[in-house]
Amino acid sequence: MNVSLSGATRVVGLFGYPVGHSRSPAMQNAAFQARGLDCVYVPFNVHPEQLPEAVEAIRSLGMVGVNLTIPHKQNVIELLDMVNEDARQIGSVNTIVNVGGVLEGYSTDGQGFIRALKEAWKSPEGRKVVVLGAGGTARATVFALIKSGAEVAIANRTISRAEELAEAVYKNFAGLRITAMTLESAAARYSIKNADLVVNCTSVGMFPNVDAQPIPMDYLHPKLFVYDQIYNPWETRLLAAAKRLGCGVANGAGMLVHQGAIAFELWTGQTAPVEAMWETMRE
Numbered sequence: 001m002n003v004s005l006s007g008a009t010r011v012v013g014l015f016g017y018p019v020g021h022s023r024s025p026a027m028q029n030a031a032f033q034a035r036g037l038d039c040v041y042v043p044f045n046v047h048p049e050q051l052p053e054a055v056e057a058i059r060s061l062g063m064v065g066v067n068l069t070i071p072h073k074q075n076v077i078e079l080l081d082m083v084n085e086d087a088r089q090i091g092s093v094n095t096i097v098n099v100g101g102v103l104e105g106y107s108t109d110g111q112g113f114i115r116a117l118k119e120a121w122k123s124p125e126g127r128k129v130v131v132l133g134a135g136g137t138a139r140a141t142v143f144a145l146i147k148s149g150a151e152v153a154i155a156n157r158t159i160s161r162a163e164e165l166a167e168a169v170y171k172n173f174a175g176l177r178i179t180a181m182t183l184e185s186a187a188a189r190y191s192i193k194n195a196d197l198v199v200n201c202t203s204v205g206m207f208p209n210v211d212a213q214p215i216p217m218d219y220l221h222p223k224l225f226v227y228d229q230i231y232n233p234w235e236t237r238l239l240a241a242a243k244r245l246g247c248g249v250a251n252g253a254g255m256l257v258h259q260g261a262i263a264f265e266l267w268t269g270q271t272a273p274v275e276a277m278w279e280t281m282r283e
């Protein structure tokens with residue numbers, strides 16, 4: 001894919017640390033080309049200590065906006081002029097829109113995940129779900145699942161982070177209590193054995209550490225649907241094991257496409273070319 005630049009080309013960015021694995025640049029640049037927009041999407045490797053300067057550069061350089069990925073989704077909030085209600089409730093921002101120098105923060109992860117899940121499997125309404133992880137993406141995923149009517153439990157490497165997320169659910173959903181546990185606990189094994197869906201929101205198994213796995217494989221059962229939000233590699237060790245067992249599986253490509261489509265619409269005001277974005281991801 002050739003990206004054409006001109007003196008009028010506007011810049012959209014991706015801030016993360018690291019960002020070398022991301023397929024968002026290829027996907028979003030394909031979307032801009034499909035809509036005939038003179039925009040370019042560029043990844044920026046932003047160290048956590050450099051985040052305030054990088055955010056200010058959105059204003060000073062007149063950028064259209066940016067996406068944010070690990071580890072910036074929560075720390076960026078205090079640097080923005082406005083954060084929409086969903087993002088503030090979640091405590092995580094993955095999309096910034098520059099509106100005449102006013103930086104607005106949004107979270108498209110939760111909506112993108114639910115759209116992708118329905119596309120790959122079914123609605124989570126009434127389903128038992130175990131979410132692995134307790135970071136920014138996990139927060140968005142948990143909140144979106146609860147709003148969709150799912151029964152959710154959280155398993156994380158450290159119990160304190162899982163409990164923090166469970167407390168955030170309690171405060172935002174009228175005193176709803178959900179289970180928080182460690183990844184390798186008996187409680188996690190029992191919960192997954194009795195779940196309909198498990199969602200990996202950790203980075204365990206992501207390139208280059210492709211041999212890692214977030215949970216022991218004997219937790220899985222054939223009636224389980226396994227959604228791994230990692231998309232590089234395309235098939236993680238978790239998904240490969242789940243497939244061998246007969247589970248339904250999906251990787252994070254669909255979530256990336258759908259959350260990216262929502263972000264594209266926030267930046268441009270145009271309907272996202274979802275098929276062009278999917279085509280790029282498949283390639």
